[in-house]
Amino acid sequence: MSVGAVDITYRGIFQKNLAGVITKELVKAARHEDKIGGTVQRYGDSPERNGIPAKQFSVIADDADSLRVEMTKYEPSNVVVVAVMDDTLTKGVESWAWYGVRPINLNLAPGGTLLVISRRSAEELLELIPRREYAWNLAILPGEPSFGGLWVYNDDGTDYRTMGAVSRVAGDLVSLDSLLAQAASGQDGELRAEQLREGHDSVRAYPVDAGVGAEDTYEPVEMPGWTQMREGLVIPAVPVGETNPLFKKYTTRTARPLVKFDACVKCQICYTVCPDECFIPTPEGHWDIRYESCCGCGICAQSCPVTGCIEMVDEAVFDSNEPLHGVYENNREEYEELRQDKLAKAGGPIPHYGIF
Amino acid sequence: MAAPELTVPDLEINRRITILPLQEYYTSGHRTCQGCESALVMRYMAKVAGPRTLVTGTTGCMYVANTSYNSTPWSLPWAHTQLGSSGSSAIGTSAALKALMRKGKIPDERINVIAFCSDGGGGDMGLATLSAAMQDTRYNLLILLYDNESYANTDIQASGMTPWGAVTAFTPSGKRQRITHHRWKKNVPALLMAGHPTGRYFANTSSGFGMDLMEKVRTALDMDGPTFVQTHDPCPKGWDYDPRMSHELAVMAVECGITVLWDCLEGELRYQGISRQQVEGKLRRRPVADYLRRQGRFAHFADEDIDFFQSRIDEMWEDWILPGVLRVNQTPFGPGGSRG
Numbered sequence: 061m062s063v064g065a066v067d068i069t070y071r072g073i074f075q076k077n078l079a080g081v082i083t084k085e086l087v088k089a090a091r092h093e094d095k096i097g098g099t100v101q102r103y104g105d106s107p108e109r110n111g112i113p114a115k116q117f118s119v120i121a122d123d124a125d126s127l128r129v130e131m132t133k134y135e136p137s138n139v140v141v142v143a144v145m146d147d148t149l150t151k152g153v154e155s156w157a158w159y160g161v162r163p164i165n166l167n168l169a170p171g172g173t174l175l176v177i178s179r180r181s182a183e184e185l186l187e188l189i190p191r192r193e194y195a196w197n198l199a200i201l202p203g204e205p206s207f208g209g210l211w212v213y214n215d216d217g218t219d220y221r222t223m224g225a226v227s228r229v230a231g232d233l234v235s236l237d238s239l240l241a242q243a244a245s246g247q248d249g250e251l252r253a254e255q256l257r258e259g260h261d262s263v264r265a266y267p268v269d270a271g272v273g274a275e276d277t278y279e280p281v282e283m284p285g286w287t288q289m290r291e292g293l294v295i296p297a298v299p300v301g302e303t304n305p306l307f308k309k310y311t312t313r314t315a316r317p318l319v320k321f322d323a324c325v326k327c328q329i330c331y332t333v334c335p336d337e338c339f340i341p342t343p344e345g346h347w348d349i350r351y352e353s354c355c356g357c358g359i360c361a362q363s364c365p366v367t368g369c370i371e372m373v374d375e376a377v378f379d380s381n382e383p384l385h386g387v388y389e390n391n392r393e394e395y396e397e398l399r400q401d402k403l404a405k406a407g408g409p410i411p412h413y414g415i416f
Numbered sequence: 417m418a419a420p421e422l423t424v425p426d427l428e429i430n431r432r433i434t435i436l437p438l439q440e441y442y443t444s445g446h447r448t449c450q451g452c453e454s455a456l457v458m459r460y461m462a463k464v465a466g467p468r469t470l471v472t473g474t475t476g477c478m479y480v481a482n483t484s485y486n487s488t489p490w491s492l493p494w495a496h497t498q499l500g501s502s503g504s505s506a507i508g509t510s511a512a513l514k515a516l517m518r519k520g521k522i523p524d525e526r527i528n529v530i531a532f533c534s535d536g537g538g539g540d541m542g543l544a545t546l547s548a549a550m551q552d553t554r555y556n557l558l559i560l561l562y563d564n565e566s567y568a569n570t571d572i573q574a575s576g577m578t579p580w581g582a583v584t585a586f587t588p589s590g591k592r593q594r595i596t597h598h599r600w601k602k603n604v605p606a607l608l609m610a611g612h613p614t615g616r617y618f619a620n621t622s623s624g625f626g627m628d629l630m631e632k633v634r635t636a637l638d639m640d641g642p643t644f645v646q647t648h649d650p651c652p653k654g655w656d657y658d659p660r661m662s663h664e665l666a667v668m669a670v671e672c673g674i675t676v677l678w679d680c681l682e683g684e685l686r687y688q689g690i691s692r693q694q695v696e697g698k699l700r701r702r703p704v705a706d707y708l709r710r711q712g713r714f715a716h717f718a719d720e721d722i723d724f725f726q727s728r729i730d731e732m733w734e735d736w737i738l739p740g741v742l743r744v745n746q747t748p749f750g751p752g753g754s755r756g
Binding site for chain 1: 436438439440441442443444445446447448449450451452453455456459467480481483484485486487488489490491492493494569570571572583626652653654656657658659660661662663664712713715
């Protein structure tokens, strides 16, 4: 009687169909080994929102009884692989429902594998991933995150490459042979087989000892019981001038806007078009960004009339959510150095097409 | 009982965005998508309404995403109301305030009553209560319909305001049938305007034109009697595009003539901004292909579908006496046509 689960952590909506393909195909492949399985989408992530971290699981068991027990749980207990579809998710996951920002490897079983699709090195990723009290493995599948839409699927092979990688790091859960047999029964069998083998061969795994990694700042959130709630489902309003203290959006970001304050013409368009009320005025007339509230949609960068003033930069190179205008006020050269440093680490800004 | 001292924003809004009040009454911390333009509409609405406002909201994205899990971004008093009842909740709230003031229980002052609904809640289910609200001239209320062209909260089902041919969960595109959504989008502000001579103010606007939107909301709140404003907001989740294009798509819908910026104040119809220039013939409309080709929900369109869409938009602009508003192209007094 054994049961294991693969956790697919992905960006809501953008990778919903991708995660669906992976979880379903893994379960179908496990049937070739006379195992039984099911897929489940975490209820708390529904309705999914663009970019907000979400999870789907495939649970694979030797017999139906242990599967049934496992499927009743909110999150499966024995997660042997956590597959991360976008490497900026390694900074932490705050789902649509409110549990606070949780570490990416929170539910990983001891000795399990965290599989990340990334172009970064293991050292760079371990600066972001919190340490555990037990040993685990970090596996890296080289590649760019695959983003699609709700209706248009980005069929770039990431799905089958990831499955190939899962069969390498958790071969006793589902083997490459069963995945190949499953792929052969569907459309484009040869192409899928090639992608499976490519993923299987190109994944690199690194053992991580207990206590290695970034600091773990996670504190479990205390949910109010029904006796603590106010009558009539009344919630106190946010005091004027403050923001909602219970929900921050920064784990939704894949990129963040970085402002070149020297180029700013103080037109206020970024402030006007921001749907998340991130921009805060400064005495000089610049607009500072409250990164805790920013979900990284990029509308400000797209609407900014000055080329190179607001640029979207990969989220993984930043370690703080503090506003940056203070640095600029103290020392302009230091701020420019910081900006150039982040841009260099991220390999330049993410290109956009200005509307003006 | 004395009203607490609160700063009321400067009510005179003009086209300079730099004089906008900086105070937000709908703040950060909402569980909306990246690039959600409906959240932007809520923000604009709360900003110009100011603190002396009561808001009720029907079920939809702006209810679920803003008030779930014991937290909220609202600084204004807000209450949820059932899917089809935006109109009745607005009348009830307004009537209750009036009664309390008459009895001297609260000071007699101007309190804005806003009920917002989405295209599903207002345009489909709540149409009856919207109609009732527009008939009753005794109460001051504003109904704001944020139109993201689908039931977006429940993962995109087709509503009466989904554009022709768009892919939704109910209308997928297949191999045998490319187009499965055959209904043309309904025009709710024109529908309400045509049928309710008692309504004081009707407007159609877009989230891409923040100043226009805020001006219209402010005009509506300053009127006595029932008023209605509809906004057209791109939805990155259901329309399937990169969230950073949200603002651009809202502007493009107006440039293509799909969304028309108009309002009707006491029976006087006016066009604003780009739409006004298009009506006056000073600006050419952009081909709708520019707008459609940027969205995943129209990715299945063949050239003939785009041509059909364009022909319907052309007809709306060239044959109707009130371009983009009301389909009347013939009157007993002779043929019409916007170009005379």
